[in-house]
Amino acid sequence: MKKKLLVIFTFFITISTLAQAPDLINYQAIIRNTEGNLVQDANIGMRISILQTNATGTAVYTETHVASTNTNGLVTIMIGGGTSSDDFSTIDWSAGPYFIKTETDIAGGTNYTIVGTSQLLSVPYALYAKNGTKFTETTEGLEYNGGDITLTQPGATIKLTSPDGTVYELGINDNGQLSVPTSNTSSTTPTNFYLYGSFNNWDASTALEFGNNVDPYGNFIGMRYFDAGTEIKFLAAQNESIVYGGTGFSNGELVENGNALTIPSDGLYRIQVFPSGGGIISYIIESINLSFNGTALTYGSDGVDFFPFAFLPNSTSQTGQFNIGGFSYGDNLGDLSLELNGESITTPTSASAIRLNINFNCSFTYQYYNN
Numbered sequence: 001m002k003k004k005l006l007v008i009f010t011f012f013i014t015i016s017t018l019a020q021a022p023d024l025i026n027y028q029a030i031i032r033n034t035e036g037n038l039v040q041d042a043n044i045g046m047r048i049s050i051l052q053t054n055a056t057g058t059a060v061y062t063e064t065h066v067a068s069t070n071t072n073g074l075v076t077i078m079i080g081g082g083t084s085s086d087d088f089s090t091i092d093w094s095a096g097p098y099f100i101k102t103e104t105d106i107a108g109g110t111n112y113t114i115v116g117t118s119q120l121l122s123v124p125y126a127l128y129a130k131n132g133t134k135f136t137e138t139t140e141g142l143e144y145n146g147g148d149i150t151l152t153q154p155g156a157t158i159k160l161t162s163p164d165g166t167v168y169e170l171g172i173n174d175n176g177q178l179s180v181p182t183s184n185t186s187s188t189t190p191t192n193f194y195l196y197g198s199f200n201n202w203d204a205s206t207a208l209e210f211g212n213n214v215d216p217y218g219n220f221i222g223m224r225y226f227d228a229g230t231e232i233k234f235l236a237a238q239n240e241s242i243v244y245g246g247t248g249f250s251n252g253e254l255v256e257n258g259n260a261l262t263i264p265s266d267g268l269y270r271i272q273v274f275p276s277g278g279g280i281i282s283y284i285i286e287s288i289n290l291s292f293n294g295t296a297l298t299y300g301s302d303g304v305d306f307f308p309f310a311f312l313p314n315s316t317s318q319t320g321q322f323n324i325g326g327f328s329y330g331d332n333l334g335d336l337s338l339e340l341n342g343e344s345i346t347t348p349t350s351a352s353a354i355r356l357n358i359n360f361n362c363s364f365t366y367q368y369y370n371n
Contacts, residue, residue: 027078030075044107046064048101064083072284194237195232198231215340220275221272221362244257245257246259250286321344330342355368
């Protein structure tokens with residue numbers, strides 16, 4: 001009997017507009033087969049559709065991708081950057097709601113299996129601002145005069161939804177005092193994540209805060225050099241009110257009061273945390289490589305921390321970018337700070353080495369050592 005092939009798709013619709021290409025949405029997913037095993041280091045075929053109004057609505061945009069999973073089964077694509085006969089930039093994001101339908105073929109072809117449809121709960125501001133509906137007159141209690149927006153109905157409030165799904169209602173009383181009470185809608189997912197462990201003597205007050213939606217990552221992201229045997233856990237704040245362990249080193253789900261994770265070998269690690277709603281929080285931990293202008297960085301120590309660096313040719317300048325875990329970084333402002341896809345760096349002839357400084361929240365600077 002022929003076994004029907006399904007694809008188990010743990011997905012993270014994590015939205016971030018890219019500075020270099022504002023008409024793209026970052027989409028990441030973990031691919032598993034019918035046995036629940038990761039589909040690792042494989043080429044897969046994907047078809048993405050943006051549906052309007054409901055989960056079975058009209059597709060206003062469809063594209064295909066041939067993408068590759070990594071050793072953790074993670075695939076990353078940019079919605080809006082695939083092969084399509086449609087125009088992504090013409091989507092009217094104000095005419096939602098919108099849903100994302102994902103279809104995949106783990107063999108890399110076009111024999112797609114429909115995986116599911118999920119509502120796109122937030123739209124990147126840059127996309128909405130570009131194509132969203134604009135108003136120029138008083139409509140349903142809302143007035144716009146070209147500069148100011150006024151709620152004309154007495155007692156009107158503004159409802160805002162935070163990244164974790166909590167709805168906040170902004171109001172004002174007759175004395176001009178603002179009130180920001182929360183609604184009954186809440187989420188068990190923290191709004192921030194922190195890392196602590198044996199590397200900081202399990203001191204929650206000095207736990208490292210993850211970066212949030214730092215391009216090109218549409219999730220919580222952290223990077224740090226760890227010694228082999230280092231134990232780590234996750235926190236919801238810089239205290240031990242909520243402590244998470246994990247279910248496996250390379251990838252798994254965070255478990256409240258779960259086991260610590262142990263770093264297997266010395267090196268720089270990239271840690272990604274994916275809150276996917278309903279209290280489910282997945283993570284991926286992987287060692288990454290660094291280079292400058294194609295030369296791999298090695299590690300030195302200042303007696304406190306390890307840092308990556310590369311020696312430079314004597315009396316000769318080089319022009320290139322840093323590669324940090326597969327992404328290119330340069331310096332747009334010449335201020336020794338790095339930006340994703342920034343301008344290439346030209347080293348001074350007096351420099352004997354270049355050092356990369358990595359902050360845990362994935363901001364980067366660099367410096368030179370002179371002869």
